[in-house]
Amino acid sequence: MFDVEKIRLDFPLLSQQVNGQPLVYLDSAATSQKPHCVINATSAFYQNENANVHRGRHSLSEQATHAYEQGRITIAHFFAVHANELVWTKGATESINLIAHGLQSRIKKGDKIAISLLEHHANIVPWQQLAQLTGAEIIALPLTLDNRLDAHACCEFINTWQPKIVAITHASNALGNITDIAPILNTCRQISAISVVDGAQAAMHLRPNLSNLGCDFYVFSAHKMLGPTGLGGLYGRHELLNSLSVYQTGGEMIEHVSLTHSTFRPAPAKFEAGTPNIAAVIAFTQAIKYLQLLDVNAVSDYEKRLFNYAVKRLSSIDGITILSDCEHNIGNLSFNYRDEHPYDLATLLDSYGVAVRSGHHCAQPLMSELNVVGTIRASFAFYNTQQDVDRFIDALIASIELLD
Secondary structure, three states, X not given: OOOHHHHHOOOHHHHOEEOOEEOEEOEOOOOOOOOHHHHHHHHHHHHHHOOOOOOOOOHHHHHHHHHHHHHHHHHHHHOOOOHHHEEEEOOHHHHHHHHHHHOHHHOOOXXXXXXXXXXXXXXXXXXXXXXXXXXXXXXXXXXXXXXXEOHHHHHHHHHHHOOOEEEEEOXXXXXXXXXXXXXXXXXXXHOOOEEEEEOOOHHHHHOOOHHHHOOOEEEEEHHHOOOOOOOEEEEEOHHHHHHOOOOOOOOOOEEEEOOOOEEEOOXXXXXXXXXXXXHHHHXXXXXXXHHHHOOHHHHHHHHHHHHHHHHHHHHOOOOEEEOOOOOOEOOEEEEEEOOXXXXXXXXXXXXXXXXXXXXXXXXXXXXXXXXXXXXEEEEOOOOOOHHHHHHHHHHHHHHHHHHO
């Protein structure tokens, strides 16, 4: 049995009040809340263990290095990959930029780069920059009428257009729609297209086995997985990862330096120039251990029940238009009320202590396709409750009455 009330005790921020009301936090797609173990690990490192990694032979440095690299092993195990295939970055955004930069030498004029209208700007703009630098062309994978990536249609599209790179989201940040990526990745392998999966939204909810998935690259952000901000990761198939050109240069990523020439270490060190975010890696390790202690099936079932309950209650309000796929979703419920601006409703909801996201969600091409200026997004996690949903709906009804 999944005991959500016990779980909530692990997340101190959830017990506070906002605008004199109990907080209802429905913005986990933007950033998840942090359990005590993550907060404590950050504080403990700076209080008791603070030292740089890979540089010293004194005890504190060796302890920090061990904890830092053990974190890499823990996260690699979470994704079922090898530790030398995992690069620490500032987040999913930097991870995609690193990949796009590293692939410049492989792309030439006329090559195709396939992305979709569902993508976050972080999985659009780096590919636009690569296309401008190389003369490649951006092409859009087909969407269904209900704004999903249809695997069969995408596979046919890829076979027809033969792109060199296919960059797709595992789950839409704006809508929460889950992509059936396995057939798409299989088609990419068949035509030797490089596959890049944006897992920023999906990693915590779907817990993908990347060895089974078979993608070339997968990116994620720690702060959307109960971890600290300013840290993320890049999984890359080691042979391909090692073939990328360097992204940043400096200390630690070098093998040998003379005044006129340098050689670089193999991946992942090749892409980790300078002093890393040591405390964040150690804290993120605790976040992953926390997730691993939870029954994955119980969490998944609970999140689905909660999401379905929210859909049912939201659908009962006259004038609401739900834009998310309500069948295959990680828990991001995107909607609008008549022609009201999403900012206005979000502001009113905040006065009731309800935290939701409003706007284009860094997905302007998708908003243009939907013919809306933006949406309101209520995003759920396993620490939310049915009472959260009820308070959200009650506040929404009250806000609508004020607007009307």
